[in-house]
Amino acid sequence: MNFFSLEFASALLTIVFIDLILAGDNAIVIGMAARNLPKEQQKPAILWGTAGAVAIRIVATVLVVYLLNIPWLHLIGGLLLLWIAYKLIAQPKDHDDVKAGSTLFASIRTIIIADAAMGIDNVIAIAGAAHGSLILVVLGLLISIPIIVWGSTLFIKLINRYRWIIYAGGAVLAYTAGKMITNEPVLSNLFTRYPAASWIIIILAVLFVLAAGYWHNAYRGEGRAKGREKAR
Numbered sequence: 001m002n003f004f005s006l007e008f009a010s011a012l013l014t015i016v017f018i019d020l021i022l023a024g025d026n027a028i029v030i031g032m033a034a035r036n037l038p039k040e041q042q043k044p045a046i047l048w049g050t051a052g053a054v055a056i057r058i059v060a061t062v063l064v065v066y067l068l069n070i071p072w073l074h075l076i077g078g079l080l081l082l083w084i085a086y087k088l089i090a091q092p093k094d095h096d097d098v099k100a101g102s103t104l105f106a107s108i109r110t111i112i113i114a115d116a117a118m119g120i121d122n123v124i125a126i127a128g129a130a131h132g133s134l135i136l137v138v139l140g141l142l143i144s145i146p147i148i149v150w151g152s153t154l155f156i157k158l159i160n161r162y163r164w165i166i167y168a169g170g171a172v173l174a175y176t177a178g179k180m181i182t183n184e185p186v187l188s189n190l191f192t193r194y195p196a197a198s199w200i201i202i203i204l205a206v207l208f209v210l211a212a213g214y215w216h217n218a219y220r221g222e223g224r225a226k227g228r229e230k231a232r
Contacts, residue, residue, distance in 0.1 A: 014129045015140030021169030022122040033110040041104050049111025061137045064127035078180030084121040085173035089213025128180040174209035178202030
């Protein structure tokens with residue numbers, strides 16, 4: 001893939017956007033893990049914990065990129081990413097179970113473990129959006145991680161204020177999932193013979209995630225309203 005091509009630039013922007021959408025609240029986890037430390041130790045804990053988390057995420061993403069060469073894994077990964085896209089819209093993340101470390105080492109360990117546990121969906125999404133390019137994986141993570149660490153608080157406020165950003169993120173993930181499914185090597189003959197079928201699947205994937213997520217949120221909101229009425 002040419003570094004100066006529109007394809008490379010759009011793939012890189014997609015990876016950065018996916019990282020922000022799926023890991024934008026990781027700074028909250030980082031802050032919670034280091035909140036019990038003395039102020040002079042909080043910054044080293046955040047820096048070293050983030051460095052360890054980034055290293056693990058790069059290794060995991062590169063591994064998944066290679067695994068996607070195995071037959072049927074593009075299809076499986078695409079279906080899994082559809083579920084991740086739906087969960088992004090329908091199930092907001094909760095960090096109440098993140099325990100603060102009492103020592104510098106404990107805080108660093110908590111940050112790395114929490115990020116690894118939360119980053120599985122992120123790894124799958126980035127591997128799918130990278131189209132097999134390891135340079136895209138590394139560049140995307142290196143660009144987005146500083147934004148996540150220092151700018152995610154602002155990004156979270158934007159998401160809470162403008163809910164459409166979450167839906168846009170879900171649509172991007174669903175589009176990536178559709179591309180993964182249609183890029184499955186085992187099914188390449190089918191999509192080569194019927195090129196329109198790939199776009200139909202991608203469009204249906206996006207519409208399905210948006211509709212399912214919207215319906216879930218509307219239904220949940222209606223259920224909460226009824227619960228408040230009963231409580232009265």
